[in-house]
Amino acid sequence: MNRLFGTSSKPTAPKPTLTTAISSLDTRLSSIDVKLASLTAELSGYQSKLAKMRDGPGKTALKQKALKVLRQRKQYEAQRDQIQSQVWNMEQAQTMQDNLKNTMVTIDALKTTNKQLKKEYGKVDIDKIERLQDEMADLLDVGNEIQESLARSYEVPEDVDEDELDAELEALGQEVELEREMYGGMEAGAVPSFMQDEVPEFVDEEPKVGGKVKEVAG
Numbered sequence: 001m002n003r004l005f006g007t008s009s010k011p012t013a014p015k016p017t018l019t020t021a022i023s024s025l026d027t028r029l030s031s032i033d034v035k036l037a038s039l040t041a042e043l044s045g046y047q048s049k050l051a052k053m054r055d056g057p058g059k060t061a062l063k064q065k066a067l068k069v070l071r072q073r074k075q076y077e078a079q080r081d082q083i084q085s086q087v088w089n090m091e092q093a094q095t096m097q098d099n100l101k102n103t104m105v106t107i108d109a110l111k112t113t114n115k116q117l118k119k120e121y122g123k124v125d126i127d128k129i130e131r132l133q134d135e136m137a138d139l140l141d142v143g144n145e146i147q148e149s150l151a152r153s154y155e156v157p158e159d160v161d162e163d164e165l166d167a168e169l170e171a172l173g174q175e176v177e178l179e180r181e182m183y184g185g186m187e188a189g190a191v192p193s194f195m196q197d198e199v200p201e202f203v204d205e206e207p208k209v210g211g212k213v214k215e216v217a218g
Contacts, residue, residue: 021090032080036080040073050066
């Protein structure tokens with residue numbers, strides 16, 4: 001069909017982008033700068049010659065050439081300023097475009113993260129977590145009770161009154177004094193009966209020498 005109607009089969013050229021447009025204008029600016037540098041050098045030469053020449057036809061003709069070069073330089077300077085303004089505007093537009101792309105990427109990332117979080121949090125059962133916390137608290141309480149029970153003293157209760165202990169100790173001292181009075185004949189240094197050890201069952205009779213208990217060598 002294309003051959004019958006003579007339509008072109010050439011591929012469509014890609015549309016220009018801000019990047020390519022800015023690059024093209026930068027190239028144009030570079031060429032203008034080169035041209036301006038050349039015109040400025042040429043104009044400086046004319047100015048040096050005019051400063052040394054006397055008034056006359058020759059100086060007037062040279063002055064006209066210098067004015068022509070000056071007009072050209074001003075035209076190029078105007079073009080440069082115009083192109084620089086275009087480049088500035090396009091760079092601003094490109095910055096906005098880049099910021100928009102970054103914003104869209106950020107939004108897509110947030111959407112993906114939000115979706116993933118909803119999926120993961122959907123697997124979490126809050127009631128199970130609460131029950132687990134309650135069970136852990138109960139276990140800790142049981143552990144504390146066990147530790148308190150194991151640390152309990154079996155000899156002296158913790159709540160024994162100090163005054164009661166002092167009274168009991170004083171009573172024991174009175175019993176010792178009473179027994180000493182009752183057994184006044186007891187030799188000095190003898191041990192009261194209630195503090196003496198009982199004779200083992202395997203001993204038939206305590207050996208006595210001179211009224212004293214003889215220590216068994218052993």
